[in-house]
Amino acid sequence: MNTNRQTLKSEQQVIAKLSTLDRFLPLWIVLAMALGLLLGRGIPGLQSALDSFTIDNTSILIAIGLFAMMYPVLARVKYEEIGHLAGDRKLLWLSLVLNWLVGPLLMFALAWIFLADYPEFRTGLIVIGLARCIAMVLIWNDLACGDREAGALLVAINSIFQILAYAILGTFYLAILPGWLGLDTEDVAFSTWGITKAVLIFLGIPLALGFFTRQIGVAKKGREWYDTKFAPKIAPIALWGLLFTIVVLFALQGEAITSDPISVFLIALPLMIYFAIMWFTAMGAAHAIGLSYARSTTVAFTSAGNNFELAIAVSIGVWGVTSGQALAGVIGPLIEVPALVALVYVSLWLRRKWTWKEQL
Numbered sequence: 001m002n003t004n005r006q007t008l009k010s011e012q013q014v015i016a017k018l019s020t021l022d023r024f025l026p027l028w029i030v031l032a033m034a035l036g037l038l039l040g041r042g043i044p045g046l047q048s049a050l051d052s053f054t055i056d057n058t059s060i061l062i063a064i065g066l067f068a069m070m071y072p073v074l075a076r077v078k079y080e081e082i083g084h085l086a087g088d089r090k091l092l093w094l095s096l097v098l099n100w101l102v103g104p105l106l107m108f109a110l111a112w113i114f115l116a117d118y119p120e121f122r123t124g125l126i127v128i129g130l131a132r133c134i135a136m137v138l139i140w141n142d143l144a145c146g147d148r149e150a151g152a153l154l155v156a157i158n159s160i161f162q163i164l165a166y167a168i169l170g171t172f173y174l175a176i177l178p179g180w181l182g183l184d185t186e187d188v189a190f191s192t193w194g195i196t197k198a199v200l201i202f203l204g205i206p207l208a209l210g211f212f213t214r215q216i217g218v219a220k221k222g223r224e225w226y227d228t229k230f231a232p233k234i235a236p237i238a239l240w241g242l243l244f245t246i247v248v249l250f251a252l253q254g255e256a257i258t259s260d261p262i263s264v265f266l267i268a269l270p271l272m273i274y275f276a277i278m279w280f281t282a283m284g285a286a287h288a289i290g291l292s293y294a295r296s297t298t299v300a301f302t303s304a305g306n307n308f309e310l311a312i313a314v315s316i317g318v319w320g321v322t323s324g325q326a327l328a329g330v331i332g333p334l335i336e337v338p339a340l341v342a343l344v345y346v347s348l349w350l351r352r353k354w355t356w357k358e359q360l
Helices: 002-017 025-042 046-052 060-076 079-085 089-115 119-130 137-143 148-180 192-221 223-259 261-288 293-304 308-319 324-353
Strands: none
Touching: 025 046, 025 223, 025 324, 046 223, 060 148, 060 192, 060 223, 060 308, 079 148, 079 192, 089 119, 089 148, 089 261, 089 293, 119 148, 119 261, 119 308, 119 324, 137 148, 137 293, 137 324, 148 192, 148 293, 148 308, 192 223, 192 308, 223 261, 223 308, 223 324, 261 293, 261 324, 293 324, 308 324
16 A cells, blocks of 8 residues: 555656646647648648648658657767666567567558558558657656656667668568568559658758767766756757647648548557557566566557657658658557557556566
8 A cells, every 4th residue: 555655656746747748748739730620721722832841742841840859859868878778688679579570560460451452541551660659758658657768768779770770671561571472562652762861861860960969968068967957958849849740730631631531540440459559568578577667668658659750751751741641640649649648547557556576
């Protein structure tokens, strides 16, 4: 009984430390979605106006939002401590297997099971499955009292893996594997270089800027100043970037979302199944191999969440802002946010009900 009281107190302390923007993030995201839909349907010619701000099929406004989302997160990562994560080989290997083997395979299977006759949506879902979470996962991890340091380090590793392997995996899951299985891929057109370029621009540049920002900031002002002053100051930029991007995306895709609810449902169903399977599989596996609650939670959320920012950027850069692939990316946060918020509460319930190796 006393342990439960201490657990509840620590959960309340974590939530109390969150800013108003963080604490009510699901509400702000819903409001941003609603605002985007209202703007897209209520202002004649808005979509054409937004479409005109493009460079090489990429919306400048969305590019600004994506950079704003990713840079602060990647600037907060303690890159110098990545080597320490290797000390917990269970955590590292479990995360790598779940993120880069189980996750993409599961999304591939769900995409073909539920969207075999909808090639654009199917491709969009596979692209999402390859984009491992690096941004919002830190918010869910904090809300669920996960291991913040392990979360940041896994985010860094996922970022590096995506730059090195995303285009290769994209080619494998979109063309090679379906060919091996005898599945029809004639209706899937994509450019490996287009995927590579989008990853380098929308993930490579923010990652490089985040890395050098930390190195220079720590060298000039010290680690304490950087972690306690600078990093918290730029952190809200990521959430504002997220909300801005959602408004623009829903304004561009508002007509498609509201006029074709069946398509929204078709995309949402496999996504909901994916989040549930990945989170419970990761949480159960982490618990089974003896990880603490905090680290099990971190593995679960980094495995279940996806980098919709990158998936949207790739879809827009390769297939266009009004494509079915981009629509799948836009629907992603609409499903992920309530799903992972619900899993935060499940995680906290399991913290009180299960016996863990250690209580953090």
